Each structure stands twice: as C-alpha cells, then as structure tokens.
Amino acid sequence: MTLTELKYIVAVARERHFGRAADACFVSQPTLSVAIRKLEDELGVVLFERGGTEVGVTPIGLRVVAQAQRVLEEATNLKEIARQGHDPLEGPLRVGVIYTIGPYLLPKLVPAQIEVTPQMPLVLQENYTTRLLELLRQGEIDCAIVALPIPDAGLMVQPLYDEPFLVAVPKGHPWAQLEQISSSALKEETMLLLGAGHCFRDQVLEVCPELSRFSASSEGIQRTFEGSSLETIRHMVAAGVGITVLPASAIGTRDPKSDLLAYIPFKKPVPDRRVVLAWRKSFPRPTAIQALVRAVHHTELGGVRYLEEPSSVVF
Numbered sequence: 001m002t003l004t005e006l007k008y009i010v011a012v013a014r015e016r017h018f019g020r021a022a023d024a025c026f027v028s029q030p031t032l033s034v035a036i037r038k039l040e041d042e043l044g045v046v047l048f049e050r051g052g053t054e055v056g057v058t059p060i061g062l063r064v065v066a067q068a069q070r071v072l073e074e075a076t077n078l079k080e081i082a083r084q085g086h087d088p089l090e091g092p093l094r095v096g097v098i099y100t101i102g103p104y105l106l107p108k109l110v111p112a113q114i115e116v117t118p119q120m121p122l123v124l125q126e127n128y129t130t131r132l133l134e135l136l137r138q139g140e141i142d143c144a145i146v147a148l149p150i151p152d153a154g155l156m157v158q159p160l161y162d163e164p165f166l167v168a169v170p171k172g173h174p175w176a177q178l179e180q181i182s183s184s185a186l187k188e189e190t191m192l193l194l195g196a197g198h199c200f201r202d203q204v205l206e207v208c209p210e211l212s213r214f215s216a217s218s219e220g221i222q223r224t225f226e227g228s229s230l231e232t233i234r235h236m237v238a239a240g241v242g243i244t245v246l247p248a249s250a251i252g253t254r255d256p257k258s259d260l261l262a263y264i265p266f267k268k269p270v271p272d273r274r275v276v277l278a279w280r281k282s283f284p285r286p287t288a289i290q291a292l293v294r295a296v297h298h299t300e301l302g303g304v305r306y307l308e309e310p311s312s313v314v315f
Contacts, residue, residue, distance in 0.1 A: 248303025
C-alpha cells in the first residue's frame with residue numbers, strides 16, 4: 001500500500017469517474033485503474049462499483065476512503081512539521097480563493113504578503129467553495145478564503161472582513177441617481193446573476209428576500225440571465241442587458257468618470273457577506289495562518305469593513 005494508491009482512491013471517490021480522477025492525478029487511466037485494483041486485491045475488498053456512467057463507492061469503500069484522506073493529511077503534516085523545525089514562515093503556503101473574491105483581493109494581497117512575509121510565497125488556486133473545502137480536507141491546499149456560510153467541516157475559521165452588496169446599473173438607467181434602493185425593487189428589472197455553483201449567487205438570492213421570492217412567482221423578475229464571472233456580468237450591465245448585485249470589493253477604486261456603471265447602496269438592513277479564512281485544525285503552521293491574516297488586513301479593499309480583532313472559531 002502506497003500514498004500514491006491512497007491518493008488515487010480519494011480522487012476516484014471525489015470525481016466518481018476513473019478518467020477524470022486520472023486527469024486530476026496527472027496519470028493515465030490504465031495506470032490509475034491498475035493501482036486501484038492492486039490495492040483492492042491487497043485489502044481483499046471492493047472499493048468501487050464499476051459499470052455505470054458514474055462510479056459508485058461501496059460502503060466499505062467509504063470507510064477506506066475516509067481513512068485514506070486522514071492518512072494523506074497526516075503525511076502532508078509530516079513535511080510541514082519538518083519545515084516548522086526551521087522556520088514556520090519559510091516555504092510556500094497553498095491558498096484557495098473563491099472566484100468572486102480572487103480577482104479583487106489577490107492583486108492587493110500578494111504585494112501585502114510579500115511585504116509581511118517575503119519568505120512565504122503564496123501558491124494560489126481559484127475554485128468554487130465546495131471544491132476548495134474538498135481540497136482543504138484532502139490536504140491539497142493549506143487554507144481557503146471563502147464566504148460564510150460553509151458546511152460543517154470541522155475546520156478552524158477566522159473572520160477577515162465584511163463587505164456590503166450594491167446594485168449596479170448602466171449610467172443611463174433611471175435608478176443611476178438614486179442614493180439608496182430597496183431589494184424589493186429588483187423584481188421589476190432584468191437581473192444578471194452568476195450561474196449555479198457560485199456561492200455568491202446563493203448569497204444574493206438569500207440576502208435579498210424579495211428577489212428570491214419573486215423570482216419563483218408569476219409576479220417575478222422579467223428575465224434572468226446568467227454570467228460566468230462578475231466581470232462578464234459587469235460588461236453585460238454596461239451594455240444595457242440588465243442590472244446586477246455586486247460585492248463592494250468588486251467595485252474597488254474604479255474611476256467614476258470612466259466607469260460605465262452606477263452603483264447604488266441598499267437601504268438598511270444592508271445585505272452583506274462575511275469573508276473568512278478556513279484551515280484544518282491539524283495544520284501545523286498556525287504562525288503562517290496568522291501571517292496571512294495580517295497580510296489581508298494590510299490590503300485596501302474599497303467598501304469592506306475589516307474585523308480589527310478577529311478570533312478563530314471551529315466550524
């Protein structure tokens with residue numbers, strides 16, 4: 001039994017497909033399949049149900065995969081403990097960031113991190129919240145910057161900042177001169193939202209109750225279009241396709257003279273999201289985590305409220 005074989009079965013359990021798992025592990029499918037069959041023969045159990053379009057995990061396979069994840073995490077920790085013997089801030093920190101935070105935080109976070117801990121380069125990965133949490137539990141990344149809520153995953157979580165949402169409309173829109181707007185007004189307009197899988201889409205529907213309720217009724221939003229990123233949606237709004245809701249960090253320090261959009265604050269209570277840093281309780285470099293938190297607090301994201309005295313909690 002090898003760590004490589006354990007990595008393969010974890011990948012198959014995650015992807016539910018041998019081909020995709022092989023791609024994720026950067027090996028050929030025959031190589032992965034042979035290794036898994038060898039492990040099954042060694043253990044004397046069948047881990048996966050083969051034959052359908054989606055690979056299933058047997059009951060005993062679920063237990064083996066869960067243990068394999070723990071073994072892989074502990075193997076990663078061994079390397080980190082060895083590195084900590086020299087300097088806990090020495091060496092890369094693997095950080096995941098969700099798509100609706102990365103483009104706005106990272107250009108400011110990386111210079112701030114270089115200033116705070118130049119010996120600790122950030123290895124960055126953008127993805128959906130659910131995927132980042134999987135990678136975190138499997139030890140593929142060290143921490144993740146996400147927005148609450150997150151599933152109960154036995155993780156340490158430290159709040160970083162709160163950011164309000166704003167309505168974005170074309171400069172020529174009748175609402176462009178408004179000082180505030182209520183969420184109930186959104187049902188009258190064509191709304192542009194992120195596609196399924198983006199947590200920000202769910203947050204917009206959750207924190208704007210009128211938008212969520214009317215979108216499912218006959219009185220609802222006239223039309224709803226989906227975009228692949230907030231920047232794509234921003235361009236569609238500028239083109240006059242509709243309006244959208246954006247987090248404050250997406251607006252940043254844009255020049256109002258050259259920007260084709262107008263941004264309108266919500267009336268109280270203002271919808272917002274809390275951005276947090278999550279990591280495994282067993283991660284052996286807490287000093288590195290705190291250094292990253294300090295770097296985030298050295299950034300200057302427009303419109304967000306930094307939490308000056310953040311404290312870690314367990315989720």
